[in-house]
Amino acid sequence: MLLHTLNRSPATSRVYQQALAAMGPEDRLLLVEDAVQGALPKLMRYFTGLEGRLFALREDLVARGLEGQCDPSVQIVDVDGFVLLTEEAEKTVSWY
Amino acid sequence: MRYAILLLAAPYTNQASHSALRFARTLLARGHQLETVFFYQEGVQNAARLASPPQDEPHLVDAWSALSREHGTALQVCIAAALRRGLLDEREAARHGKQGYSVEPPFELTGLGQLIDIGLRCDRLITFAP
Numbered sequence: 001m002l003l004h005t006l007n008r009s010p011a012t013s014r015v016y017q018q019a020l021a022a023m024g025p026e027d028r029l030l031l032v033e034d035a036v037q038g039a040l041p042k043l044m045r046y047f048t049g050l051e052g053r054l055f056a057l058r059e060d061l062v063a064r065g066l067e068g069q070c071d072p073s074v075q076i077v078d079v080d081g082f083v084l085l086t087e088e089a090e091k092t093v094s095w096y
Numbered sequence: 097m098r099y100a101i102l103l104l105a106a107p108y109t110n111q112a113s114h115s116a117l118r119f120a121r122t123l124l125a126r127g128h129q130l131e132t133v134f135f136y137q138e139g140v141q142n143a144a145r146l147a148s149p150p151q152d153e154p155h156l157v158d159a160w161s162a163l164s165r166e167h168g169t170a171l172q173v174c175i176a177a178a179l180r181r182g183l184l185d186e187r188e189a190a191r192h193g194k195q196g197y198s199v200e201p202p203f204e205l206t207g208l209g210q211l212i213d214i215g216l217r218c219d220r221l222i223t224f225a226p
Contacts, residue, residue: 007112007225033111059118060111079122086123086220087097096112096225 001026003089007033007096010046019095020047030077030085031056039070057082097128100218102211105226106138107156108149113142116224117159124167131218132170133160134211135203138226140178143171143203164202172214175205 004023010016016038019029029050031038038046039056047054051073058078061067070076077085086092101120105112120130135142147157164171179188182198185205189197199205215221 007115033115079118080126082119083123083126083128086099086222092220092222094223094225 001028001089003028003030003085003092005030005032005092005094006035006038007094009034009037010043011037015095016046019093022093023050026053028053028055028085028089030082031060031074032082033057033060034064036060036064036066039074039076040066041069041071044071044073055081055085097219098217099123099128099130099220099222100132100134100214101130102134102136102221102223103139103142104137105224106141107147109138110226112224112226113139113156114154117154117156117163119222119224120163120169124163130163130167130169132172132210132214133163134172134174134214136174136177136208136211138181140173140181140183143173143178143183143199145198145200145203161202171203172206172210173199173203174208174211176208178205 004019004027006016006019008015036056037043055075055077058076101116103116107113124130142156144157149155160171163169184197185199186197
């Protein structure tokens with residue numbers, strides 16, 4: 001199982017498409033920095049099929065005033081949880 | 097676990113350097129080891145000795161140095177990326193006939209081969225990019 005991180009909003013960059021294309025069936029996706037916008041219900045459509053495997057970084061949501069506005073299917077983790085995700089994954093791939 | 101961080105982004109132009117530093121501090125707090133931070137591409141700007149941000153802003157260069165002093169983390173800077181951006185340590189400055197130098201320990205100029213070595217040696221390599 002690999003962890004993929006994405007730091008661009010799906011509303012402004014298409015790199016999320018490459019991340020999704022590269023992901024295996026067990027892989028997880030963590031939205032960080034501007035990509036946390038993707039956790040909003042309006043932008044969730046870009047990440048269908050990732051139920052239970054989609055995460056967003058709390059600190060970056062808070063910095064953008066978006067905490068509490070995420071789709072309930074997205075799991076919110078803090079940086080400690082980010083480190084834990086990298087522990088659990090065999091490798092981490094960054095998309096930017 | 098033995099971690100390493102690859103940082104590809106310049107400080108103060110986007111969030112990447114801050115994200116990398118935050119991740120570094122957190123993994124250390126969780127009891128992991130941070131063997132190396134490797135600075136490559138625009139990331140080499142994090143090693144600028146003369147960086148003087150306003151006092152009410154985070155000082156990234158000093159923060160990396162403190163991390164290295166406190167936790168023994170190696171701060172490795174790609175020499176090819178650094179030299180072409182004017183980032184020279186004392187030895188390289190002398191070799192190129194330049195007055196003054198812009199990189200000092202604990203940052204060290206090193207070859208890209210080190211990055212391969214880090215990838216093989218460490219349990220986890222996490223990339224932070226612009």
